Amino acid sequence: MITSLGNERIKAVVRMRQKAKARAEADAFLAEGIKMFLEAPAQQIREVYISESFSCPDAAVERAVREKAGALPCETVSEAVFAKLSDTCSPQGVLCVLNRRHYQLADMLREKNPLLLLAEGIQDPGNLGTMIRAGEGAGIHGLILSSDTVDMYNPKTIRATMGSVYRVPFLYTDSLLATMKELQARGIAVYAAHLRGERSYDLCDFLDGTAFLIGNEGNGLRRESAEVADMYMKIPMAGRVESLNAGMAAAVLLYEAARQRRNQE
Numbered sequence: 002m003i004t005s006l007g008n009e010r011i012k013a014v015v016r017m018r019q020k021a022k023a024r025a026e027a028d029a030f031l032a033e034g035i036k037m038f039l040e041a042p043a044q045q046i047r048e049v050y051i052s053e054s055f056s057c058p059d060a061a062v063e064r065a066v067r068e069k070a071g072a073l074p075c076e077t078v079s080e081a082v083f084a085k086l087s088d089t090c091s092p093q094g095v096l097c098v099l100n101r102r103h104y105q106l107a108d109m110l111r112e113k114n115p116l117l118l119l120a121e122g123i124q125d126p127g128n129l130g131t132m133i134r135a136g137e138g139a140g141i142h143g144l145i146l147s148s149d150t151v152d153m154y155n156p157k158t159i160r161a162t163m164g165s166v167y168r169v170p171f172l173y174t175d176s177l178l179a180t181m182k183e184l185q186a187r188g189i190a191v192y193a194a195h196l197r198g199e200r201s202y203d204l205c206d207f208l209d210g211t212a213f214l215i216g217n218e219g220n221g222l223r224r225e226s227a228e229v230a231d232m233y234m235k236i237p238m239a240g241r242v243e244s245l246n247a248g249m250a251a252a253v254l255l256y257e258a259a260r261q262r263r264n265q266e
Contacts, residue, residue, distance in 0.1 A: 055094035109143025130161020131248030198235035
């Protein structure tokens, strides 16, 4: 059992928890908690850390965790060490280090009429996690992120995805404008969620290739990005609410596209 906070492996994991640069250099990320561990693809897991007092009220779930961990490189650590590794206030006692997957745009364009989400400058980890989780629920084919969007492998983002990060293709692009133009050249329409939108989102047709463009939580879309979009849309607001947050707006648009496509079947 590892009991020293000075253990080099523990220090490396702590660096990955704290720093995007350390995660990038290791080409790895952390997933914490029972659900995230059980859903993690075994072939991606490098190592597992379990606290010495790990237990679960559901005996079947605890057995599943121990059986999966037993088939992987696994270390038991003291409570103090696990607290240092953890990013949560109430740790569940299991954490794993996983290899990253590297997607290409081609991975997202295999379907005839892909449904995509474009995120520009999103800064809140919870919003980004909500986007990918809602995206999986709506049947999204991929998520494309501007280079200044928050790190997908931020522990808070990973936690907010509730496992969707393992299954939804995503990539960062150095030029969102260039990527948008490439999508348009392939017949995929780019719809911008914009306060200046004159047409309600539920009056648009999303049956063909569709990409929704969502901007920064505080500043919205950059002018040059918005100008490239094929159409501005709005999500009508009642009361005194001006807009939804980025994660909620993305979910509304994606599920409208999913509804239209489901009704076409």
